[in-house]
Amino acid sequence: MAALLVPSLLTSCSLDDKSGLGWFFGVILQLSEGMWASLVLFVLTLLFSMPLGLLVCFARRSRFKVVELIAKFYISIMRGTPLMLQLLVVYFGPYFVFKVALSTEYRFYAAIIGFALNYAAYFAEIYRSGIEAVPKGQYEAAHVLGYTKAQTFMKIVFPQMVRHILPPVTNEVITLVKDTSLAFAIAFVEMFTLAKQISATESTIMPLFVAGLFYYIFNLVVSYAMGLLEKKMNYYS
Amino acid sequence: MKLLEINNIKKSFDDLEVLKDISISVEEGEVVSILGPSGSGKSTLLRCATLLETMDAGTMKYCGEDAVTEVNGRSVYASKQDLKRIINYFGLVFQNFNLFPHYTVLKNVIDAPIHTQKREKGEVEEEAKALLEQMGIGDKLDYYPCQLSGGQQQRVAIARALAMNPKILFFDEPTSALDPELTGEILKVLRDLASKRMTMVIVTHEIDFARGVSDRVIFMDEGYIVEQGRPEDVIDNPKNDRVRAFLNKLSQ
Ligand SMILES: Nc1ncnc2c1ncn2[C@@H]1O[C@H](COP(=O)(O)OP(=O)(O)OP(=O)(O)O)[C@@H](O)[C@H]1O
Ligand SMILES: [Mg+2]
Numbered sequence: 001m002a003a004l005l006v007p008s009l010l011t012s013c014s015l016d017d018k019s020g021l022g023w024f025f026g027v028i029l030q031l032s033e034g035m036w037a038s039l040v041l042f043v044l045t046l047l048f049s050m051p052l053g054l055l056v057c058f059a060r061r062s063r064f065k066v067v068e069l070i071a072k073f074y075i076s077i078m079r080g081t082p083l084m085l086q087l088l089v090v091y092f093g094p095y096f097v098f099k100v101a102l103s104t105e106y107r108f109y110a111a112i113i114g115f116a117l118n119y120a121a122y123f124a125e126i127y128r129s130g131i132e133a134v135p136k137g138q139y140e141a142a143h144v145l146g147y148t149k150a151q152t153f154m155k156i157v158f159p160q161m162v163r164h165i166l167p168p169v170t171n172e173v174i175t176l177v178k179d180t181s182l183a184f185a186i187a188f189v190e191m192f193t194l195a196k197q198i199s200a201t202e203s204t205i206m207p208l209f210v211a212g213l214f215y216y217i218f219n220l221v222v223s224y225a226m227g228l229l230e231k232k233m234n235y236y237s
Numbered sequence: 238m239k240l241l242e243i244n245n246i247k248k249s250f251d252d253l254e255v256l257k258d259i260s261i262s263v264e265e266g267e268v269v270s271i272l273g274p275s276g277s278g279k280s281t282l283l284r285c286a287t288l289l290e291t292m293d294a295g296t297m298k299y300c301g302e303d304a305v306t307e308v309n310g311r312s313v314y315a316s317k318q319d320l321k322r323i324i325n326y327f328g329l330v331f332q333n334f335n336l337f338p339h340y341t342v343l344k345n346v347i348d349a350p351i352h353t354q355k356r357e358k359g360e361v362e363e364e365a366k367a368l369l370e371q372m373g374i375g376d377k378l379d380y381y382p383c384q385l386s387g388g389q390q391q392r393v394a395i396a397r398a399l400a401m402n403p404k405i406l407f408f409d410e411p412t413s414a415l416d417p418e419l420t421g422e423i424l425k426v427l428r429d430l431a432s433k434r435m436t437m438v439i440v441t442h443e444i445d446f447a448r449g450v451s452d453r454v455i456f457m458d459e460g461y462i463v464e465q466g467r468p469e470d471v472i473d474n475p476k477n478d479r480v481r482a483f484l485n486k487l488s489q
Contacts, residue, residue, distance in 0.1 A: 151352060235381070
């Protein structure tokens with residue numbers, strides 16, 4: 001699966017002349033495989049962690065004490081331990097616990113699972129603050145107008161929550177762009193892993209600069225997109 | 238016909254007994270004002286009547302249907318299904334409007350009739366536009382609540398409640414959150430509704446308004462009804478000392 005998503009680009013590019021334009025683009029081409037992997041990791045993490053975060057948030061707000069406690073514990077572990085450690089646990093866990101042989105493909109899944117689980121915890125807390133910012137009067141008005149609990153959430157609370165949470169979500173998304181580089185811990189070949197490798201074999205720091213530039217531009221785009229979204233959600237207030 | 242009948246309602250918050258023993262019934266077409274000092278339990282009474290709070294003891298009927306009965310001195314609520322039907326008999330207008338900020342004026346008014354009463358959209362929209370026109374905000378259909386004055390927002394809130402076609406409408410201090418120069422426009426809307434024989438229960442501190450519009454005035458103090466009757470009796474010739482003291486203080 002990982003192999004399918006990562007287009008194999010030129011690896012047999014001439015790297016002899018370290019000053020020429022050809023060499024420069026050669027490095028970029030080599031890195032582009034990593035860029036693609038980072039991008040995929042980023043998109044899939046958001047795709048899974050955002051809905052999962054909502055589930056965790058519901059659990060955290062459950063009126064059943066046990067469910068609430070489990071959610072609280074989950075959030076505190078995910079936020080209280082290093083993401084890199086969590087990635088290692090997700091990746092090596094199956095091997096140590098079930099003695100399952102680790103496939104290279106599992107690296108990709110492990111990265112997605114690790115990131116999604118971790119970011120879900122952060123998103124859950126952001127959603128919770130967003131829900132709690134909706135005044136009690138909104139629920140009361142909805143109740144008197146006969147809305148069911150589900151309708152109240154979908155039509156009244158959720159849209160207002162989304163508006164409240166956009167700024168902290170933007171922060172989280174920007175952090176995620178940079179955090180994707182942590183996947184090197186489980187030897188998942190993303191942008192940063194590649195940059196380091198090329199930098200070492202070619203003994204030049206240039207690939208690392210290119211990597212930095214990549215994250216920076218990526219985040220410029222993210223900030224711009226989130227800014228547009230925020231503006232769009234500001235139709236009332 | 239009695240639209241609302243509440244008997245011997247009691248309500249406490251932890252150790253604080255807020256409603257001690259209150260019975261009240263409202264006839265169709267009647268306008269009832271509730272007066273009383275701060276903390277006397279007026280809002281709590283309205284919130285129990287509109288199912289926003291659960292009462293501890295006592296019974297409640299809307300249009301002859303049991304919403305709350307009593308078993309062994311404790312209130313027992315009707316089934317969820319029954320309450321869902323009963324909730325359509327009444328409407329509530331809040332002190333601070335509680336409009337939905339992400340909906341336009343028109344959507345605020347039509348959304349509930351369409352989605353909770355499952356009525357036909359075109360018909361609801363026609364009715365809503367007529368209501369908003371009648372409230373003097375027919376030109377603000379596409380505005381968001383934040384773009385309106387407090388008085389206009391409260392008129393939208395009243396239209397929203399009326400669009401549900403309630404049999405009885407409750408108001409909890411509908412003018413208290415408004416600047417003094419805006420209270421007049423809301424009181425005028427209420428007078429119009431009264432003249433159309435809309436059944437209303439209004440908690441208010443506007444004594445002159447209450448005198449002018451009400452068929453009956455109820456005075457609450459410390460969780461009891463201490464006096465009730467025609468406005469000219471309760472407001473102009475109160476028998477109870479506390480009512481007299483309260484009214485004196487207000488008129489100073
Ligand atoms: N949810 C609650 N939890 C605890 N105490 C409450 C709650 N709601 C109301 N009270 C208390 O109940 C008492 C009556 O409150 P209520 O709001 O019914 O008074 P009120 O007559 O409407 O007063 P006001 O004129 O100031 O609006 C007050 O002492 C209040 O602090
Ligand atoms: Mg009150």
